[in-house]
Amino acid sequence: MSLTMMKTALLLAASLAANVAHSACEFLGELTIGIATITIPDQTIGAGTVSGSELYTYNFPPSLAASNTGVAASDFLLKCTAGESLIWGDSEYEMISGGNGYGYLKTGIDNLYIRAYTAGGSTSSLRFPTASGGEFSRTVSTLNNGNPRWADIGNMRFVLERVGPVTQGGIIPAKILSSWRTSDGSPLLFIRNSAFTVNVQGCSVSTKNVSVPMGTVHRSKFRGVGSTAGHGEGNIALQCDAAVAPTVTFSGAHDPETSAEVLALNNLGDANVASGVGIQMLYKNTPITLDSPIALGKLSGPMAVNIPFSARYYQTASTIKGGDANATAYFTINYE
Numbered sequence: 001m002s003l004t005m006m007k008t009a010l011l012l013a014a015s016l017a018a019n020v021a022h023s024a025c026e027f028l029g030e031l032t033i034g035i036a037t038i039t040i041p042d043q044t045i046g047a048g049t050v051s052g053s054e055l056y057t058y059n060f061p062p063s064l065a066a067s068n069t070g071v072a073a074s075d076f077l078l079k080c081t082a083g084e085s086l087i088w089g090d091s092e093y094e095m096i097s098g099g100n101g102y103g104y105l106k107t108g109i110d111n112l113y114i115r116a117y118t119a120g121g122s123t124s125s126l127r128f129p130t131a132s133g134g135e136f137s138r139t140v141s142t143l144n145n146g147n148p149r150w151a152d153i154g155n156m157r158f159v160l161e162r163v164g165p166v167t168q169g170g171i172i173p174a175k176i177l178s179s180w181r182t183s184d185g186s187p188l189l190f191i192r193n194s195a196f197t198v199n200v201q202g203c204s205v206s207t208k209n210v211s212v213p214m215g216t217v218h219r220s221k222f223r224g225v226g227s228t229a230g231h232g233e234g235n236i237a238l239q240c241d242a243a244v245a246p247t248v249t250f251s252g253a254h255d256p257e258t259s260a261e262v263l264a265l266n267n268l269g270d271a272n273v274a275s276g277v278g279i280q281m282l283y284k285n286t287p288i289t290l291d292s293p294i295a296l297g298k299l300s301g302p303m304a305v306n307i308p309f310s311a312r313y314y315q316t317a318s319t320i321k322g323g324d325a326n327a328t329a330y331f332t333i334n335y336e
Contacts, residue, residue: 025080025140025182034068034189036060038158038177042197045112045166046204053162060158060191062121062150065180069150069189076147077188080140085183086148088116088128089135090190092175096133103129104161107172109198111164116178121154128178137183153180158193165302167242169198202244202335203305206237212311214279219322222315226260228280229313236307236331243301244335247293250281252329254290257316261289263327276320279327282310293334 038058045055062073071077093105093114104113118126122144128136144152158177174195180188212232221229240246255264255278262278269275281288288294288309296305313325 024184025078025084025186027078027186028076030070031075031077031188032070033187034065034070035192036064036068036189037192037194039194040158040160040172040196042199043160044199044201045162045169046201054159055162056160058158060156062153062155065150065153065156065189071150073151074149076144076149078140078148078182078186080146080182080184082141083139085137085139086143087135087137087181087183088126088178089137090179090181091129091177093177095129095135098129098131098133101131102127103131103133104163105129105177107160107198109166109168109170109172111162111166112198113161113163114158114177114193115161116156116158118154118156122152123154126153140182156191158191165241166198166200167302169200171195171197200241202242203238203240203246203333205333206239206304207235210234210236214311214313214325217313217325219320222277222313222320225258225315225318227315229315232311234309234311236309238305238307238333240299240305240335241302243299245298246296246305246333246335248296248307249291249293249332249334250288250329251291251332252327255314255316258314260314260316261287262314262316263290263329265324266326266328267324272323274321274323274325276315276317277313277325278316279311279325280314281329282312283307285310290329 038060040056040058043055066073091105096104096106098104102115104115107113116128126136130136140146140148172195174193177191177193179190212234214230214232217230236248238246253264255262258278262280264278265273267273283294296307
C-alpha cells in the first residue's frame with residue numbers, strides 16, 4: 001500500500017516538473033499589460049451602392065502602443081522559448097471571412113465592417129482578421145530575430161468599411177476590437193473602440209451644382225409685366241437606397257418688384273446687371289413656389305430619381321434694361 005502511494009506521488013511530481021519546463025514567454029523591462037481606446041467619430045453615410053468604400057481609418061502608431069504598455073516603441077517586449085507566437089486577435093466582435101486578403105469584424109449593421117492591418121513596421125503587412133476570418137499569428141523568432149518591438153509591428157490601422165448598400169443606421173457599441181497576446185496566454189495590449197453612431201441618408205444627390213443656360217433674350221420678346229421669354233432646362237439626379245418619399249424645396253432671393261414666385265437677379269442694381277426682369281422656375285410646367293416642398297411620391301425601393309425643371313425670364317417692371325441676367329437658386333432634399 002505504501003509503495004503504491006509513493007509511486008503515485010513520484011508520478012505527480014514528474015508531471016508538475018514537466019509543466020514548469022514547458023515553453024513560455026517572459027516580459028522584459030517595464031512592460032505592463034495595456035488598455036487603449038480608439039475613437040471612431042459618428043458617421044453619416046450617403047445612399048448609393050458603393051463597394052470597397054473606406055469611410056474612416058484610425059491610425060494607431062507604435063508610440064501609442066508603447067505608451068500604453070509602459071515602454072518605448074524601440075524597447076524589446078519579451079523573450080520566448082522556441083515555438084511561441086504573438087497573436088493578434090480576441091475581438092469581442094464576430095470575425096468573418098472577407099476578400100482581397102482581409103477578414104472583417106461585424107459591426108451589427110449589414111455591409112458595414114471593421115478590418116485592421118499594419119503598415120510601416122519591419123514586417124510585411126499584418127492583417128486582422130485574416131482572410132479566413134481568424135486571428136493573426138506570427139512566430140516570435142521571426143520578429144526582429146526573436147526580439148519583438150512595437151516598432152516591428154508598425155502602425156495599426158483600423159478601417160471602417162462599407163462593402164455594399166447600407167440601408168439602416170444604428171449605434172456601434174463599445175467593445176474590444178483586438179488584443180495582442182502570446183500563444184502561452186499572456187496579454188500585452190487590449191484595444192477598445194468607443195461607441196459611435198451611424199446615420200444613413202435615404203437619398204444622396206448625384207448632381208449638387210446644376211447650371212441652366214438661358215441664352216440671350218432680346219427685350220422685344222417681352223409683352224409687359226407678367227410676360228415671359230427665354231427657356232432653359234436642368235435636372236437634379238438622386239440615388240435613393242430605400243423605399244422613401246423624397247421632397248425637393250427650392251429657395252433663393254425673391255424679386256422685390258413682383259409678388260409672383262420669381263428669383264431676383266444676382267447683383268441687382270449694379271450698372272452691368274439687367275433690371276425689370278427676374279427668373280421663374282417651373283416643375284412639370286407649373287411655376288415653382290419658393291420655400292415650399294414639392295412631393296416626388298413614394299419610391300418602390302432603391303432607384304435613381306431625376307427631378308427635371310425649367311426656367312424662363314419673367315418681366316417684373318414696365319421698363320426693361322439690358323445687361324447680365326443671372327440668378328441663383330438652392331434646393332434641399334428631404335425624405336421620410
